[in-house]
Amino acid sequence: MSGRIEARLKELGIDLPNAAAPAANYVPYVVSGKLIFVSGQIPVLNGDIKFKGKVGVDLTVEQGQESARLCALNLIAQAKAAAGGDLDRIARVVKLGGFVACQPDFGDQPEVINGASNLMVDVFGDAGRHARFAVGANVLPRNVATEVEAVFELA
Template identity: 50%
Template sequence: MNVIERLAALGITLPKPMPPVATYVPVSIAGNLVTVSGQLPAIDGKVAVTGKLGLNVSIEEGQHAARLCLINVLAQLETALPGGLASIAKVVRLGGFIAATPEFSQHAVVMNGASDLAVAAFGEAGRHARSTVGVASLPLDAAVEVEGIFWLG
C-alpha cells in the first residue's frame, strides 16, 4: 500500500491545508529536503484542541491533537509537492510543541499521537528523529503544534 491508501485504511482523508497565520510559508523545499512549518490541531480551519496539558487538556486529548497536527502536516505536503505524499521517501524528523503547565512531564507521550501516525502512514520510512518540548502557550491557544522535515525520493 502507498501512503494515501494507508491513510484511507486508517479512515483519514486529508483536509484542505490551513493558510499561514503569520509571515511564513507552510512548506519550504531545498534540494531533497522538505520542511513543513508547525501545524495546529485544526479541523476545517478551526483549532479543535485548545488549552494546556496538565490543566484542562488530558493526555488522550493531547495525543489526538498531535495526530490532527500531523494530518495537517501531511495535507501541506500533499498540496505543495508535485507528486504529493508519494514523493516522500522518509520522515526525517518531527518536532512537537506541547502547551503545558510547568509541572506537566508527559510531553513525549502526547507527541506519540503524531509519531505513531507517521509510522502507520509511511511504514518503516515513517520512523524518525524527534524533539518534543513543553511551552507556555501556542498560537490560537492550540494545545499542540507539530512541524516536520521530510526527504524526497
C-alpha cells in the same frame, strides 16, 4: 493522484484535510534540495481550531495525543502539496518537532507528541520513523494544546 500512501490513508479511514494557508508572514513549507521543511501545524480541522488549553490542566494526555495527531494530519497535507499532490514522492519522515502547552511541572510531552509520531509510522510504515523532540511551552499560538513541525525527504 492515487498511490500506495493514498491507499494506506484510505485503509486507515483517514481523509486528509486541505493544506491550510499560513496565518502570518511565512510560507507553509520550503523545499530545499530533497528536503521539505513544513512550518509548525496546529490542530485545525476545516478551519476550526480544536484542542485549546493546556495538557494536564484543561486536557488529558489522551486529548493531547489527539491534538498532536491532528497536527500530523496537517503536516502530511502540507507535505502532499509540497510533493505536487503525490505522497508516494515522500521517501521518509526525517524529523518531527513537537510543542505541548502545559504547566512547568508537566513531564509527559513525549507521550503527547506520540500522537503525531504514531500517525507517521501508521501512514508511511518504516519510512515514518523519525528523529524527534518534544518540549513544553507555557502557551502556544491561538491557545492550542500542541504544535508540530516536520522535515520530510523527497524520493
